[in-house]
Amino acid sequence: MNVCVFCGSSIGTDPLYAEAAKSLAHELVKVNASVVYGGGNIGLMGILADEMLSLQGKVIGVIPDFLMKREVGHTGITQLERVSSMHERKKRMAELADCFIAMPGGWGTLEELAEILTWKQLGLIYQPIGILNVGSFFDPLLLQMQKMVDNEFLIGSNFKSIKISENPQKLLTLLGVKSN
Numbered sequence: 001m002n003v004c005v006f007c008g009s010s011i012g013t014d015p016l017y018a019e020a021a022k023s024l025a026h027e028l029v030k031v032n033a034s035v036v037y038g039g040g041n042i043g044l045m046g047i048l049a050d051e052m053l054s055l056q057g058k059v060i061g062v063i064p065d066f067l068m069k070r071e072v073g074h075t076g077i078t079q080l081e082r083v084s085s086m087h088e089r090k091k092r093m094a095e096l097a098d099c100f101i102a103m104p105g106g107w108g109t110l111e112e113l114a115e116i117l118t119w120k121q122l123g124l125i126y127q128p129i130g131i132l133n134v135g136s137f138f139d140p141l142l143l144q145m146q147k148m149v150d151n152e153f154l155i156g157s158n159f160k161s162i163k164i165s166e167n168p169q170k171l172l173t174l175l176g177v178k179s180n
């Protein structure tokens with residue numbers, strides 16, 4: 001089982017975010033699930049990857065060449081796939097993933113979450129998508145999504161299909177991630 005995680009290339013202000021990344025790694029290793037992620041060694045991405053590796057978990061990174069050249073690629077992970085563009089990266093991550101989780105982050109995370117939700121809405125992918133709502137980080141975004149539903153720009157069932165929890169173990173259960 002491969003779980004694709006979108007998360008910040010920064011660590012954020014609250015230590016809760018890094019703790020959640022470590023806790024997610026523990027829960028993933030417990031059920032023998034691997035991480036697919038953006039391949040970076042910085043921010044929450046680096047913390048998640050390092051924690052997985054310290055627990056002997058498998059980590060697959062998919063990184064575009066231009067980011068690798070900026071030396072932000074994590075060279076110690078189980079498998080690092082280099083691709084030519086951001087678009088190719090997302091396509092490859094989606095091919096590898098059995099489900100998706102968004103953790104706190106910035107533009108990159110937001111863009112990845114929005115694109116994968118759009119692909120699902122269009123029937124281009126079918127895997128479940130979850131939000132790890134650490135410290136209510138995503139509450140304003142969820143309110144915005146509800147506003148899109150209320151104003152009939154977004155179908156309610158598409159919004160409801162997102163699995164949401166602040167607890168990594170609960171989120172993995174909602175996403176149907178089980179031991180393999």
Ligand code: AMP
Nearest residue numbers: 006007008009038040105106107108109
């Ligand atoms: P952000 O939320 O803006 O920090 O961006 C994080 C997301 O964008 C991650 O899920 C990555 O897939 C991608 N990303 C952004 N910056 C980097 C980086 N320096 N190295 C690898 N991936 C990155």
